[in-house]
Amino acid sequence: MKNMSLKEIAAACGGTYHGDPALLSKEASSVAIDSRKVQKDTLFVAIKGARVDGHSFIPQVMDQGAICSLSEQDLGDVTYPYIQVASCTEALKDLAEHYRRSLDIKVVGISGSVGKTSTKEMIASVLSEKYCVLKTEGNFNNEIGLPLTVFNLRKEHEVAVLEMGISHFGDMEPLAKIARPDVCVITNIGYAHLENLGTRDGILKEKTSMFDFMNPDGTVILNGDDDKLRGYTSERGIQPVYFGLDPACPFHAEQIQKMGLKGTVATFVTPSSSFSAHVSIPGDHMISNALAGVAVGYALGMKDEEIIRGIEKLVPIAGRNNLIEAEHYTIIDDCYNANPASMKSSLDVLAFADTRTVAILGDMGELGADEKKMHAEVGSYAVKKGISLLICIGTLSAEMANAARTASEASSDSDTKTLVYHFDTKEAFYRQMDQLLKEQDTVLVKASHFMEFPEIVKRLQVQ
Known part of the structure; x- marks a missing residue:
């Protein structure tokens, strides 16, 4: 790793080097906090976690060939080199900032309440064509x-x-100081982490602090469909570029043709051209993600044909609207994480299915004082979308189930009423799963990460 000699590492993180001075000019080949990933000349950073203290692995990793370790402890008279620092976590960030500054590379930084990962995947797929x-x-x-x-x-x-x-x-400041983005993308300002950030305005303030450390000649790309981002004015005088389904956005989509679970075809309009492309993952949010990819591609000088190839090569990843054709069911695996907006987007996708539709939904975390109301809104939305069977799992999801039952009972069409079940735990659901699900059902699985819903996806695949 260029500019990562032991001398430079010690200086970058304000550490004190202990060991043979002759080794100070040697460069680390990689950096790891997991002892299992240590190879020859790896710099090992001993992070003290809730359950495991990395310091206990220092002798082991040095025997494995690590070049040096960062330690918060005085290791005494040892035969291997180490750099003593006040905090290994802070040293890790300082080193990353030092290393990033040494690189001649373009950085795209992505943040937002919903859709960061799927937007990241789309942007990376587009840019990989050039x-x-x-x-x-x-x-x-x-x-x-x-x-x-x-x-x-x-x-x-x-x-x-x-x-x-x-x-x-x-939280954003140390991340932005490391990344120093040339292009900043914000997907939306939603309700995730309201428990800690208070209001959507608080979320907006925190996420846009990314701009404080971006390249002053860089580009800010924002979702023009979001009420908090539309019309945003930066104190630094940066004029944002907007993407969205709204035709007023310079990057927008027209002639959107939904193809069920096979995705969407749309015409993408740019300030200088328009072209058609097929997005294989269904949902309006994926068109928005593709528009972000188009805008970033333009910011980095790509041609339309390159962007089209990148959009059409995108494939889903596990836990993110990943369509799984199992023996008995079609599974929409979207269980990596959840908040109200992403729940509703996933229900939109499920509603495209031409079979009986089943939503297995769980608790959403970090929603603050309105968490019960937000769970209830998701339940009502599932009924509005005509979902055949709603299975709610978890304590807060009782609110989701109650609201769904109320909405379903109020429906005038008895043929389209949503069947609603609530279970306190996954185990309770498993005991009735065979009776509730039917052959050829399309099943959405989604909850916040702490609910561990990938376990449900695995169960469905082996049924």
Whole structure:
């Protein structure tokens, strides 16, 4: 890793080097916090977690070939080099900021309440048609994950697409300082993390603080369909570029043809052209994601034909509107995480199915004082979309079930009433699953991550 000698590492994180001075010029080949990922010349950072303290693995990783370890402890008279720091977590961020500054690379930073990951995947798919791209993998979008993603950048990479997740005031600043984005994308300002951020205006303030550390000659790309982002004025005088379904947005879509669970075909309009492309993942939100990809592609000098190929090559990932054709059911695996807006979007997708529709929904976290009301709104929405069977699991999901029953009973059409069931736990649901589900059902599975709904997806696949 260029500019990552032990001398530079110690200086970047304000640490004190202990060991043979002759090794100070050696460069680390990689950075890891997991002892299982340590290879020859890896820099090991001993993070102290809730259950495991990385310091206990330092002797082991040095035997495995690590070049050095970062430690908050004085390790005494040891035979291997280490750098003592006040905080390994802060040192990890300082090192990532140092490494990012040393790279001649374009960075796209993505944030938003809903759709960060699916938008990241679309943007990366588009940009990969012209550039060598590194993207955030999985949920590596926080103060630990983002630095580890940055450390994976190598000389062959031309663009990094970095997802940036926040849940508290002050979370964005360290992420933005590391990423230093050239292009900033915000998908929307929703209701996720209201428990910590108070209001949507609080969320807007925190997410837009990304701009404080962006390239001053860079581009801000915002969702023009979002009421908080539309008309946003930056204190730094940056004029945003807008994408959205609203024709007033410079990047918008027309002639949208929905093809059920096979996706959508649309005409994408840019400030200088228009073209048709097929988005294989269904849902209006995927057209919005594609528009973000088009806008980023234009910001980085791509041609229409390159952008079209990138849009059409996108494939779903596990837990994100991933369509699974199992033996007995068609499963929409969207159980990575959830909030009210993404729940409703997923119900929109489910409603496209031409079979009986089943939604297995669970609790949503971090919604603040209005959490019961927001769960109830999702239940009512499921009935409005004509979902055949709604299965609610979890404590808060009782509100979802109660609202759905009320809405269904109020419906004048007895043939389209939604059947509603509530279970306190997944285990209680499993005991009745065979009686509730039918052959050829299309089944949506979605809840916040802590509900561990991937377990349900696996059960459905082996039924």
